[in-house]
Amino acid sequence: xxxxxxxxxxxTALKIRMGVIEGTFNAKSGHPGGSLSLTDILTYLYFKExxxxxxxxxxxxxxxxxxxxxxxxxxxxSALAHRGFFPVEHLKTLRKADSDLQxxxxxxxxxxxxxxxxxxGQGISAAVGMAxxxxxxxxxxxxxxALGDGELGEGQVWEAAMFAAAKxxxxxxxxxxxxxxxxxxxxxxxNSPYPIPEKFVSFGFNVIEIDGHNFxxxxxxxxxxxxxKGRPTAIIAKxxxxxxxxxxxxxxDWHGKAPNAEExxxxxxxxxxxxxxxxxxxxx
Numbered sequence: 001x002x003x004x005x006x007x008x009x010x011x012t013a014l015k016i017r018m019g020v021i022e023g024t025f026n027a028k029s030g031h032p033g034g035s036l037s038l039t040d041i042l043t044y045l046y047f048k049e050x051x052x053x054x055x056x057x058x059x060x061x062x063x064x065x066x067x068x069x070x071x072x073x074x075x076x077x078s079a080l081a082h083r084g085f086f087p088v089e090h091l092k093t094l095r096k097a098d099s100d101l102q103x104x105x106x107x108x109x110x111x112x113x114x115x116x117x118x119x120x121g122q123g124i125s126a127a128v129g130m131a132x133x134x135x136x137x138x139x140x141x142x143x144x145x146a147l148g149d150g151e152l153g154e155g156q157v158w159e160a161a162m163f164a165a166a167k168x169x170x171x172x173x174x175x176x177x178x179x180x181x182x183x184x185x186x187x188x189x190x191n192s193p194y195p196i197p198e199k200f201v202s203f204g205f206n207v208i209e210i211d212g213h214n215f216x217x218x219x220x221x222x223x224x225x226x227x228x229k230g231r232p233t234a235i236i237a238k239x240x241x242x243x244x245x246x247x248x249x250x251x252x253d254w255h256g257k258a259p260n261a262e263e264x265x266x267x268x269x270x271x272x273x274x275x276x277x278x279x280x281x282x283x284x
């Protein structure tokens with residue numbers, strides 16, 4: 001990936017992070033921490049990798065993305081808005097009674113959402129079904145899913161993983177957002193899923209470990225996944241909860257808490273400063 005392309009992805013990721021803060025602040029609720037940790041992966045998928053058309057969200061041959069960790073909806077919505085599925089201004093309506101942007105993704109109301117999710121563990125099962133359906137239909141689309149590391153405590157995740165490997169779903173790639181925090185502590189304190197890579201290997205997956213905030217590593221992992229035949233791929237992405245907003249980073253307090261007015265200003269000013277510097281460097 002050349003420097004210019006990477007810089008543009010970094011700029012886009014900052015704008016998506018600003019959308020997360022904007023949405024959760026206006027909603028006075030929501031989940032900023034896990035949205036921010038997943039932002040760079042969402043940015044790469046929606047702005048570089050996935051074969052999608054914002055003007056035709058239900059296009060039959062599109063690539064699919066399932067947010068199995070559905071509480072990170074503010075991040076997905078911001079990515080969709082900046083990609084052109086709906087106006088960025090709509091992010092301010094997050095969780096409002098008359099809004100299309102519900103607290104968890106709804107495929108019935110939000111353009112670009114491929115599966116309604118929220119109950120942890122169920123999204124990966126839907127993604128597996130999509131991948132199997134595409135394989136049976138002879139389609140070339142790929143299916144991506146994002147899971148939280150705390151979500152790995154759900155038994156349904158492993159049922160789906162076993163089935164995906166048994167059916168040789170090479171068109172399925174899952175990301176584990178390994179930020180090591182869930183709602184009430186570190187994942188190893190609550191119910192340790194470690195070692196994560198070895199578990200997916202034992203279930204028959206091709207496994208790749210990356211820095212989930214490094215676009216070069218994200219790109220390399222996806223390319224390896226696309227070249228892998230006969231089995232699905234699990235990309236274990238080491239991330240930072242709250243990434244990009246310094247006072248939110250590595251704190252489970254920001255799992256499901258919205259910023260107040262003062263915190264909103266602090267977060268937005270920090271992100272705007274970073275954005276300005278990136279845009280200036282991109283124009284040099």
